[in-house]
Amino acid sequence: MFSSALAEKEFYVLKYILHRLLAMIPVLLGILLIVFTLMFFSPGNPARQLLGANASEEAVWQLEEQLGLHDGFFVRFFNYLKDIVFHFDFGTSYSTGHPVMEEVLARLPYTLKLAAWSASIAIVLGLITGIISAVRQYSTFDNVATVVSLIGVSMPNFWQGLINIIIFSVALKWLPSSGSYGPEYWILPAVTLGTSCAASVMRTTRSSMLEVIRQDYIRMARSKGQSEFIVIMKHAFKNALIPIITVIGNMFGSLLGGSVLVESVFAIPGLGKYMIDAISERDYPVVLGSVLFLAVCFSLVNLLIDIIYCFIDPRVIEQYRKEGLKKKFVAKEAVANEA
Amino acid sequence: MLEVKNLSINYETHEGIIKAVSNISFSVEKGKTLGLAGETGAGKTTTALGIMRLIPTPPGVVKGGEVILDGISLYSLKKRQMRSIRGSEVSMIFQDPMTSLNPVMTIGDQISESLRIHEKLSRADAAKRAKELLELVGIPGERYSEYPHEFSGGMRQRVVIAISLACNPQLLIADEPTTALDVTIQAQILELMNDLKKKLNMSVLMITHDLGVVAEACDDVAIMYAGEIVEYGTAEQIFNEMKHPYTIGLFGSIPKLDEDVDRLTPIKGMMPDPANLPEGCNFQDRCPKCCAICKKQKPESFDIGNGHLVKCHLFSKGGEANA
Amino acid sequence: MKRRTTGITLKKRSQAGEIWRRLRQNKASMVGLVIIIVVILMAVFADVIAPYDYSQQNLAERFQGPSLKHLFGTDNFGRDIFSRILFGARISLKVGLISVIVSVAIGGTLGAIAAFYGGRTDNIIMRILDVILAIPGMLLAIAIAATLGAGLSNMMIAIGIGSIPGYARVVRASVLTVKEQDYIEVARSIGASDARIILRHIILNAMAPILVQATLGVAGAILSCASLSFLGLGIEPPTPEWGSMLSSTRQYISQYWWLTAFPGGMIMLTVYALNVLGDGLRDALDPRLKD
Numbered sequence: 029m030f031s032s033a034l035a036e037k038e039f040y041v042l043k044y045i046l047h048r049l050l051a052m053i054p055v056l057l058g059i060l061l062i063v064f065t066l067m068f069f070s071p072g073n074p075a076r077q078l079l080g081a082n083a084s085e086e087a088v089w090q091l092e093e094q095l096g097l098h099d100g101f102f103v104r105f106f107n108y109l110k111d112i113v114f115h116f117d118f119g120t121s122y123s124t125g126h127p128v129m130e131e132v133l134a135r136l137p138y139t140l141k142l143a144a145w146s147a148s149i150a151i152v153l154g155l156i157t158g159i160i161s162a163v164r165q166y167s168t169f170d171n172v173a174t175v176v177s178l179i180g181v182s183m184p185n186f187w188q189g190l191i192n193i194i195i196f197s198v199a200l201k202w203l204p205s206s207g208s209y210g211p212e213y214w215i216l217p218a219v220t221l222g223t224s225c226a227a228s229v230m231r232t233t234r235s236s237m238l239e240v241i242r243q244d245y246i247r248m249a250r251s252k253g254q255s256e257f258i259v260i261m262k263h264a265f266k267n268a269l270i271p272i273i274t275v276i277g278n279m280f281g282s283l284l285g286g287s288v289l290v291e292s293v294f295a296i297p298g299l300g301k302y303m304i305d306a307i308s309e310r311d312y313p314v315v316l317g318s319v320l321f322l323a324v325c326f327s328l329v330n331l332l333i334d335i336i337y338c339f340i341d342p343r344v345i346e347q348y349r350k351e352g353l354k355k356k357f358v359a360k361e362a363v364a365n366e367a
Numbered sequence: 368m369l370e371v372k373n374l375s376i377n378y379e380t381h382e383g384i385i386k387a388v389s390n391i392s393f394s395v396e397k398g399k400t401l402g403l404a405g406e407t408g409a410g411k412t413t414t415a416l417g418i419m420r421l422i423p424t425p426p427g428v429v430k431g432g433e434v435i436l437d438g439i440s441l442y443s444l445k446k447r448q449m450r451s452i453r454g455s456e457v458s459m460i461f462q463d464p465m466t467s468l469n470p471v472m473t474i475g476d477q478i479s480e481s482l483r484i485h486e487k488l489s490r491a492d493a494a495k496r497a498k499e500l501l502e503l504v505g506i507p508g509e510r511y512s513e514y515p516h517e518f519s520g521g522m523r524q525r526v527v528i529a530i531s532l533a534c535n536p537q538l539l540i541a542d543e544p545t546t547a548l549d550v551t552i553q554a555q556i557l558e559l560m561n562d563l564k565k566k567l568n569m570s571v572l573m574i575t576h577d578l579g580v581v582a583e584a585c586d587d588v589a590i591m592y593a594g595e596i597v598e599y600g601t602a603e604q605i606f607n608e609m610k611h612p613y614t615i616g617l618f619g620s621i622p623k624l625d626e627d628v629d630r631l632t633p634i635k636g637m638m639p640d641p642a643n644l645p646e647g648c649n650f651q652d653r654c655p656k657c658c659a660i661c662k663k664q665k666p667e668s669f670d671i672g673n674g675h676l677v678k679c680h681l682f683s684k685g686g687e688a689n690a
Numbered sequence: 691m692k693r694r695t696t697g698i699t700l701k702k703r704s705q706a707g708e709i710w711r712r713l714r715q716n717k718a719s720m721v722g723l724v725i726i727i728v729v730i731l732m733a734v735f736a737d738v739i740a741p742y743d744y745s746q747q748n749l750a751e752r753f754q755g756p757s758l759k760h761l762f763g764t765d766n767f768g769r770d771i772f773s774r775i776l777f778g779a780r781i782s783l784k785v786g787l788i789s790v791i792v793s794v795a796i797g798g799t800l801g802a803i804a805a806f807y808g809g810r811t812d813n814i815i816m817r818i819l820d821v822i823l824a825i826p827g828m829l830l831a832i833a834i835a836a837t838l839g840a841g842l843s844n845m846m847i848a849i850g851i852g853s854i855p856g857y858a859r860v861v862r863a864s865v866l867t868v869k870e871q872d873y874i875e876v877a878r879s880i881g882a883s884d885a886r887i888i889l890r891h892i893i894l895n896a897m898a899p900i901l902v903q904a905t906l907g908v909a910g911a912i913l914s915c916a917s918l919s920f921l922g923l924g925i926e927p928p929t930p931e932w933g934s935m936l937s938s939t940r941q942y943i944s945q946y947w948w949l950t951a952f953p954g955g956m957i958m959l960t961v962y963a964l965n966v967l968g969d970g971l972r973d974a975l976d977p978r979l980k981d
Contacts, residue, residue: 058821066837182962187954198944244466252481253454285828319833323825342514
């Protein structure tokens with residue numbers, strides 16, 4: 029049926045990617061349902077918001093009818109879905125009256141920039157310290173790194189941000205504490221968010237590397253006369269990557285959640301801060317629309333990670349071919365217990 | 368061409384010092400196979416790793432002795448020099464083919480790796496040579512870009528052999544190469560190794576606990592017990608004129624096809640704890656011929672003729688056997 | 691570890707005793723345990739220990755630094771920070787403990803049902819939990835807390851829902867292990883008493899990982915609680931929650947360091963203690979997992 033073994037493998041890779049993509053759809057629907065349910069039960073009356081406090085009961089009722097607020101749960105859900113999927117209409121802000129989508133897109137770049145920088149710091153820091161800790165197990169570096177990462181995990185990231193401001197902005201006057209006008213404005217926020225997420229990456233890297241280094245094929249590589257550096261970085265690291273990448277995927281969740289807090293502390297005009305301001309103004313469409321947006325981003329990241337798996341480990345496609353799309357419950361559990 | 372002299376290796380853990388290998392000496396001649404036989408835990412793998420200088424050094428310590436490969440004392444080399452010898456002059460096959468190969472690298476790349484390290488071949492040249500090696504061990508060259516999980520145990524061991532032979536080593540150390548394989552595959556692998564050994568005029572250090580393998584493949588034999596070599600000689604000497612009580616017990620515990628036996632006769636007792644070796648001979652608790660001196664003094668290796676060495680008080684100048 | 695064996699009789703330690711012994715050897719975990727006990731005592735005896743009422747304002751004594759009169763200083767309303775922290779411990783522990791207990795109860799039940807019935811039930815339950823996992827925990831908590839409004843119980847719900855899938859998976863895994871082991875025995879024997887044996891097996895089996903995850907879970911819940919109140923969700927002033935103490939004094943951080951240091955330090959200390967204790971429990975319960 030296939031021209032060659034290679035063609036067959038490529039076919040299954042494509043099938044795997046497509047399958048994963050399709051599997052994402054019910055999850056997205058679920059997220060939409062949750063967000064919509066919250067929206068449905070949130071206090072606040074869109075009609076009244078639009079017309080103002082002085083409007084008459086009748087006018088409000090009429091507008092409610094118009095907006096379809098008297099329809100049943102499922103009818104409204106269906107309309108909600110329609111709006112989102114076909115018109116990208118995430119609702120309208122109670123405060124400004126503008127479409128949520130518009131406001132979200134205006135602020136998204138800031139959040140993405142913070143996320144990108146923080147993720148880079150977290151990944152690089154986590155990987156490097158994890159690898160060194162594993163290779164030099166029980167050394168001073170390892171012990172110090174373990175303690176530091178434990179402290180990092182325990183420190184609330186917003187508090188870390190405040191402390192950083194006290195030290196670096198107020199006391200030392202090295203860096204600015206708020207705003208986003210230039211590269212130096214991003215250092216503190218990115219470092220704050222990045223270091224708080226680095227700990228889980230470091231711990232998983234360390235334990236995964238320790239596990240892999242014990243394996244026979246590492247000894248085999250050494251017995252070929254390969255340099256220790258390549259043994260660690262090429263042979264060991266590549267095999268250790270699978271659980272590490274899973275944790276990095278989860279880390280993005282913490283990152284997106286944490287960005288809300290960090291943006292708040294450092295006054296970065298991103299999606300997180302927008303959400304928080306909207307909370308105090310009871311602007312529910314904005315809050316929920318932002319959450320929805322970020323959740324979708326997170327799902328896309330996880331999809332990406334699922335796809336990356338099959339390029340790192342050839343056994344993934346092999347397993348897919350034989351057993352279909354079985355989620356790695358066991359691996360993810362072990363990881364969830366760790367993180 | 369390999370000479371091991373008085374090699375001793377310990378593992379220092381917080382639970383105590385484990386004497387894995389104590390003062391062993393043997394040699395492997397060019398083109399010949401030396402079988403290093405003994406029970407699990409006798410120190411065979413440690414010896415092999417010791418020759419390759421692959422003992423993990425946090426717990427492991429090489430206490431003394433020399434390893435001389437083709438005139439070069441391996442322990443006097445710098446790390447970089449040793450690395451250039453590993454894989455090119457001496458290479459090793461490990462026991463379990465299922466775990467000896469890197470799961471995320473193609474088998475072809477794993478073979479080419481040696482070639483690119485030692486012979487500095489380009490990617491393309493290395494790939495070509497790797498394919499030749501695959502054919503040599505009986506695997507179609509096109510399977511170069513396949514991954515280990517696509518091969519069976521026997522095939523994987525062939526790949527491992529191909530890797531170890533890539534740079535034409537002078538010495539091949541095979542640590543129980545057939546233990547993890549089916550009996551029928553075992554025979555194939557041994558035959559393959561024998562063929563290649565003759566073709567490449569290679570020396571082989573065959574580590575095994577299977578006396579059948581020893582009989583099949585080895586020219587010389589060293590019997591190892593609790594970190595020491597208790598008997599050493601050619602295969603004929605060991606099989607036909609075995610002298611050490613342990614060796615006798617070992618052979619006596621194998622069921623024989625041509626004899627009518629009701630029960631197997633194992634050697635009573637267990638190997639002593641290497642962290643807690645007794646004073647005197649290591650075999651004293653299990654030896655049917657144990658006597659007073661055995662409990663106090665460690666025996667030396669006595670030559671009983673033609674290079675047949677036995678480490679037992681029975682064969683000392685004043686010992687029973689010579690009485 | 692030397693085992694003393696006198697003759698043939700070996701003293702068999704109970705499993706719990708063995709676990710406790712291993713835990714005791716872990717110095718860091720012991721420190722964590724001590725810290726947690728101290729925090730619990732602080733919370734329980736807050737009325738007695740606190741020198742001042744937590745909402746007692748004294749505008750004449752605003753912004754005083756740490757002193758003998760005010761151990762941790764005073765805030766922008768002249769309230770004694772030490773007293774506020776003591777009462778804050780109550781809130782954090784309450785929210786942490788209750789939200790985890792509820793999550794474990796709901797999640798554990800779901801996981802057990804999923805594993806026990808298997809097949810479609812398993813599939814459906816796990817898919818639903820996947821959806822919850824697909825929303826980053828903090829964001830879900832914010833969304834729920836915002837919708838439900840202010841109040842401690844709303845915050846507990848908001849935090850608790852996000853951790854349900856985690857506990858469900860743990861219990862599911864445990865039940866599956868037992869299910870595979872005892873399956874044959876179940877097939878052979880009949881009777882209600884066996885069901886009880888299996889149930890006991892399952893609970894014993896699942897107890898260990900749940901305990902570890904719950905300890906770490908309380909740590910996470912306390913962090914989430916602090917984060918939510920920092921953002922202004924769930925806590926009404928003058929409730930002295932540690933996180934809200936940080937947000938209400940935001941504008942003064944450059945001038946009066948104690949306003950930030952002590953509340954945040956308490957959060958970190960408590961969470962650190964729980965994390966280290968949880969890690970130690972994990973190692974003590976299954977030493978094989980350690981390196």
